[in-house]
Amino acid sequence: MSENAARKLVSNNAVLYLPDGQTIELPVITGSENEKAIDISKLRSQTGHITMDPGYGNTGSCQSKITFLNGEKGILRYRGIPIEQLAGKARFTEVAYLIIYGKLPNQQELDAFRDSLNHHALLHEDMKHFFSSFSGQAHPMAILSAMVASLSGYYGEASEVEGIDDPDMNAARLISKIRTLAAFSYKKSIGQPFIYPKDSLSYCANFLRMMFAVPARDYEPDPVVVEALNLLLILHADHEQNCSTATVRTVASSHASLFASISAGILALWGPLHGGANQKVIEMLERIRADGGDITKYIEMAKDKNSGFRLMGFGHRVYKNFDPRATVIKNACDKVLDKLGIHDPVLDLAKQMEEVAVSDDYFVERKLYPNVDFYSGIIYRAIGIPANMFTVMFALGRLPGWIGQWKELMDDPTHRITRPRQIYQGQTAVDYVPIEKRT
16 A cells, blocks of 8 residues: 555445545445446545546546447447447437437437427528628638527527526527538638528438538539438547537536537537547648658658657547447448549548558557548548538537537536636745835
8 A cells, every 4th residue: 555545445435545644435436337436526525635637537527328438448339329330320310319318219209300400400590690700711610619609699598597498499409500500601611602401301411412502503412421421420429528528518517508508519629639630630641742642751750759740540548449430430431432433642641541550560559540530531521521621520410419418417406516626836825015126
């Protein structure tokens, strides 16, 4: 037993021995998949100590019934259903319903949900004027987050959580309108007129039409592209307590509205270490192409810690073996490229890099396999979505998870406002010095 601290499990409790001689017995919580957590919620009040866990990598912030993730074994399940089954059989709208409401919908429930999405697809006409206020160089994520937050101004019952009498309606509003907002953001960035949603199309086909149709000619979504987009949205629908999801729950814990909480999640997702990773993959490949396309050179640079080059789209903070989503999406990636017959030097480099990395001992030993960001970036580029829209696409997929997590927190009568502690390392007490006496 170390001098600083020691722990041992006793029945369903853990005993913590502190350096000052204190001892505290803490409850042990066991999850449905046999995960173990030591409940330290009373540690500070009873001992004066807190735990230190930068980045919260070892801290459970909540108990949830939505997503199970086991990074060591490469397992991802939504409400108990393996991602491999959902990705191969379900539609995105089914998965959204599953995550938010805790069960797969029957046909009547699914039809009603789809009807609700169609009903709420249009934006208030006044909102169109907001888009003209953004700079032509504005990032689509900046526009999306601002527009989602502004929805609170059009739906009064959503302005404060206590005033919401129909959270299901607001969930449907968000899931439906976010694709319209995303497509309008893209149209704004390229100077094309907005294309309104069409009720006869599926969720994914509708979005693609709003993205790529123009008044002079209609756009008929390719079924292979529609299927690939459906798959990508499902694979991104939830991923446990990641940065953006934790942000949504943190903001929601203050009783902020659904729209405000989701807007905050979008901003958290924007970061290149989170949702921006697939954009970084394409930017990396563009850099390699501009430098002559020597894959071997950059593979060797990735192995050299002093090179300053980081290989994007390989490995994952949580998955220590393989990313189950990447296994599913690889086949879809190959199918899309074959079907569309695209000859893109950047995508050719991606395939070369994949082949080298999965056979190189350095990457194999460290389990640095291509992850979902690597393949999703390739697919989005292949179907014509620009790199600055990649993170927006991520947000479209992640929205059901954010809504489900918001709803779960709001339905929990024991939830508390999030308020982490800190260990202060600054100046101790000093006296104020008048400005004329300062040196």
